[in-house]
Amino acid sequence: MKLITAIIKPFKLDEVRESLSALGVQGMTVTEVKGYGRQKGHTEIYRGAEYAVSFLPKLKIEVAVKGEMLEAVIDAITSKAKTGQIGDGKIFVTPLEQVVRIRTGETDGDAL
Amino acid sequence: MPARLNSGDTAWMLTATALVLLMTIPGLALFYGGMVRRKNVLATLAQSFAATALMTVLWMVIGYSLAFKANPDPGLDLFIGGLSHLFLAPLTTNALTGTIPEALFMMFQMTFAIITPALIAGAFADRMKFSAYLWFSGLWLILVYCPIAHWVWGGGWLFTMGALDYAGGSVVHLNAGTAALVCAIVLGKRLGHGTGNMAPHNLVLSVIGASLLWVGWFGFNAGSALTAGGSAAMSMTATQIAAAAAALAWMFAEWLIAQKPSVLGMISGAVAGLVAITPAAGFVDPVGALFIGIAAGLVCYVAAVWMKKALGYDNSLDAWGVHGVGGALGAILTGLFASSAINPAGKGWAADGNAGQMLIQLYDVLGTFAYSAIVTWLILKVVDLMVGLRVSAEVEVEGLNVNLHGESVGH
Numbered sequence: 001m002k003l004i005t006a007i008i009k010p011f012k013l014d015e016v017r018e019s020l021s022a023l024g025v026q027g028m029t030v031t032e033v034k035g036y037g038r039q040k041g042h043t044e045i046y047r048g049a050e051y052a053v054s055f056l057p058k059l060k061i062e063v064a065v066k067g068e069m070l071e072a073v074i075d076a077i078t079s080k081a082k083t084g085q086i087g088d089g090k091i092f093v094t095p096l097e098q099v100v101r102i103r104t105g106e107t108d109g110d111a112l
Numbered sequence: 113m114p115a116r117l118n119s120g121d122t123a124w125m126l127t128a129t130a131l132v133l134l135m136t137i138p139g140l141a142l143f144y145g146g147m148v149r150r151k152n153v154l155a156t157l158a159q160s161f162a163a164t165a166l167m168t169v170l171w172m173v174i175g176y177s178l179a180f181k182a183n184p185d186p187g188l189d190l191f192i193g194g195l196s197h198l199f200l201a202p203l204t205t206n207a208l209t210g211t212i213p214e215a216l217f218m219m220f221q222m223t224f225a226i227i228t229p230a231l232i233a234g235a236f237a238d239r240m241k242f243s244a245y246l247w248f249s250g251l252w253l254i255l256v257y258c259p260i261a262h263w264v265w266g267g268g269w270l271f272t273m274g275a276l277d278y279a280g281g282s283v284v285h286l287n288a289g290t291a292a293l294v295c296a297i298v299l300g301k302r303l304g305h306g307t308g309n310m311a312p313h314n315l316v317l318s319v320i321g322a323s324l325l326w327v328g329w330f331g332f333n334a335g336s337a338l339t340a341g342g343s344a345a346m347s348m349t350a351t352q353i354a355a356a357a358a359a360l361a362w363m364f365a366e367w368l369i370a371q372k373p374s375v376l377g378m379i380s381g382a383v384a385g386l387v388a389i390t391p392a393a394g395f396v397d398p399v400g401a402l403f404i405g406i407a408a409g410l411v412c413y414v415a416a417v418w419m420k421k422a423l424g425y426d427n428s429l430d431a432w433g434v435h436g437v438g439g440a441l442g443a444i445l446t447g448l449f450a451s452s453a454i455n456p457a458g459k460g461w462a463a464d465g466n467a468g469q470m471l472i473q474l475y476d477v478l479g480t481f482a483y484s485a486i487v488t489w490l491i492l493k494v495v496d497l498m499v500g501l502r503v504s505a506e507v508e509v510e511g512l513n514v515n516l517h518g519e520s521v522g523h
Contacts (some may be wrong), residue, residue, distance in 0.1 A: 038459030044311055045370050046147075047380065047430060051309045 001096040001110065002070050004063045007035065007089040008081040013059055019076040020063065026112065029062040039087030058089060064096055064112055118211035123211050124340035125220055131331025132223035134346055134424035136230050137164050139328050141257025143321030143383070144234055147376075147429050150313040151511025152238050154519055162242075163230040163249055170253050171222045172200055180221065180266045190269040193262045210338050215441075220335060227282045228257050232429030235292035238302050238310075239508050240501060242516045252291065256487050260480055275476040276450055276458050276469065278347065281338035281391025281442040282480040289436020290484040298492045299501055301426035303508050310428075315375055322379035326355055329386045333393040346454055347394040348429060351386065354393075354405035358385025364516045366417075376411070384412035384434050388442035392449060395458035398450030404442060412438050440477045447473035 008016060010032075017028060034055035041054040065073050072089060078087040082088055121132030125359055141160035142212055143154045146151040167175070174323050177197035183189035196202060200218065209217035229249040237243070263270040264277050302310065312318060333351045337344035362381025367373040388408035396404065427433060447470035450460030459466040495501060502508075 045372070045374065046311055046376055047433075048370075048421060049310065051311045053309075 001099060001112070002065055002067060003067060003094045004070070004073055005080065005092040005094070006061050006063075006077050006081070007033070007058050007091075008061065008077070009083065009088060010059050011085075012059060012081045013061070015080040016077055018063065020073060021081045023069065023076055025063055025065060025069070025073065027063075027078045031060045031062075033058050033060045037087070056087070064104070065100060066109055066112060073080055115208050115211060117208060117213065118339070121211045121339045121341075122216060124344065125216050125335060125338065128331035128335025128499045129216065129220045129223055130333065131328045132220070132227065133164070133328075134518065135325050135328035135332065136160055136227045137222070139321050139324035140227060140230055141321065143319045143325060143379075144237060144318075144429050145320075146314045146317030146321060147312040148237050149310060149511075150521065151513055153313060153317075153513065153521055155242070155512035155516050156233070156237050157328065158242065158517060159233040159237075159245055160230045161421065162232070164226050166246060166250055167226040167229060167253055168222060170250055171225045174198055175225055175253055175258050176200065176218050176221065178254065179225070179261040180218075189267060190272065192203065192259050192268075193266050201441070206518060212338065217338070220338075224280060224284060224332075225253060225257060225261075227255055228280075228288045231285070231288035231431055231435055232291045232295060233434075236299050236501075237426050237428040238512065239299060239503060240516075241499060241503050243499045244464035244495050244501045247499060248491055251491045251495070252488065255491060256484055257283075257287065260483065263479070264414035264476070268307070270476050270479060272507065273472055274469075275472050276446050277391045277443065277476065278334045278394040278446075279390045281439045281446065281477050283433040284458065285387045285390060285439030286443060286477060286480050287439070287484045289432045289434070289439055290481050291488040292431030293425070293436055295492065296425045296427040296432065296483050298403075298489065298496075302428065303505060305426045312376065319375060319379055322383055324361055326382055326386060329355070329390075333390060337394060343394050343455060346397075349394040349398055350396055351389055352387035353398055353401040354385040354408065355382045356384060356385070357386065357402050357405025358409035358412075361385075361406045362413045363409075365410055365413045380416065380430070380434060381409040384438045385495070386436050387438035388412075388445065390439070391442045392446040393516040395446055395450040395455050395460070397449075397451055397454050397463075400445075400462075404445050404449060407445060408438050408441055411441050424487040440481070443473050443477050449472075 034057055036054055041052055041056055044051050044053055077091055099108050099111040135306055141157045145156045148156045177195055178193045181193045181196045183194040203215055207214035227253055261283050262268045264283050329351055330348050334344040334348040337347055359378050359382040363373045363378045366377040385405040385408045388404050392404055412434050415437040416430040420433055448461050450458035452459045453464035460469055461467045
């Protein structure tokens with residue numbers, strides 16, 4: 001099992017969610033986050049006073065999947081969240097040791 | 113024939129008085145409040161609100177008398193009014209000023225006395241003690257506003273000389289703007305100025321505030337006719353045209369130079385236009401108002417954006433760049449564009465060939481600037497000795513809402 005953590009542009013969320021649903025992914029957690037990578041920030045000007053805004057708003061989505069789904073999910077996120085412009089985000093994959101569904105006590109593959 | 117009360121004039125002036133009060137609370141309070149950082153927004157609102165309360169009482173106790181009642185000594189009367197109306201004691205229901213009750217005239221002028229010190233607060237947002245603010249603005253009303261109002265409107269030396277100031281371009285705006293410049297210099301920069309992020313925390317508040325200022329300004333300028341007639345209507349026309357032209361001028365200048373037409377730029381431009389038309393409304397025709405508006409938008413943009421940077425002072429909310437510069441510009445341009453066809457009391461250079469009026473307007477600007485700057489500086493020094501002007505660095509960094517008022521916004 002793998003935990004996929006992806007940072008994406010906020011306006012791409014709906015497309016990403018739809019494509020993951022189509023793959024059979026059953027759940028997702030979304031968090032509004034701020035950060036920077038190569039895109040850096042932007043500048044705001046108020047009556048001539050310039051302020052660098054170094055952290056940009058992004059969405060962090062977290063999806064837990066079975067190992068065999070990994071490539072398909074990565075492909076889906078990559079293709080749907082991509083604009084080709086700097087600042088499209090990143091995908092992090094980490095191994096997942098255990099999953100428990102709280103309501104039923106089901107574990108691992110049954111709990112995903 | 114003895115003067116008689118006119119109910120139409122009285123009805124309009126009751127309305128205009130309410131409109132001008134609306135300019136300070138909540139207009140100016142929101143305009144300034146949106147531009148500061150979240151940790152200081154309540155302290156900024158408190159300045160406008162407290163000024164409203166404090167100036168009301170001081171105006172009743174002594175201000176009105178000093179500004180508008182004659183001094184028994186004709187020599188002294190050129191500079192300051194008399195003490196006949198302390199605590200408004202002689203005011204009766206039947207007393208008239210022109211065609212309206214004197215009580216109403218006193219109330220209308222009170223709303224001007226409220227907004228003028230409140231305007232200065234734009235210079236020391238984020239860093240002045242509340243106690244120092246109260247001492248400063250109270251003393252400033254009596255020692256700076258009342259004398260200058262008397263000079264121009266109460267029969268003082270500028271009045272005698274023939275200076276034109278319809279609704280307070282120099283008495284209110286240049287005066288407050290000058291005081292703001294001196295305050296910014298004496299208080300020093302905000303901690304972190306030039307390095308930290310001091311972006312406005314909520315420009316929505318500022319847009320609402322500027323819009324209320326715009327509407328309230330009809331009371332300010334058209335109310336200064338003191339009657340409900342052609343002069344009020346022409347003054348309202350000039351006010352609307354100048355505000356719109358200045359908003360466009362600032363917006364396009366910024367679009368050209370800084371690539372984006374900012375919302376803060378549009379509302380700053382509108383306020384600059386309103387300031388500049390204040391002395392001229394009621395004296396100029398619509399085309400004159402258009403030129404004054406365009407000039408105000410461009411000149412105040414340069415003053416607030418470039419001059420401030422070049423001179424290096426931290427006039428936090430640009431009370432000088434907008435009100436001081438706009439007020440002086442408007443006062444001078446009144447001499448250029450005043451037309452006896454609009455108001456027989458005002459003969460300007462362009463329409464009537466009266467170049468001398470420009471010189472009188474210049475005296476008006478220089479006299480107001482010099483007196484306001486010097487006495488403001490003296491008051492600041494005295495208040496600094498009494499209670500200290502500035503909060504500690506710790507309080508300034510942590511924020512004024514919590515430290516001065518024990519409250520915060522948004523949880």
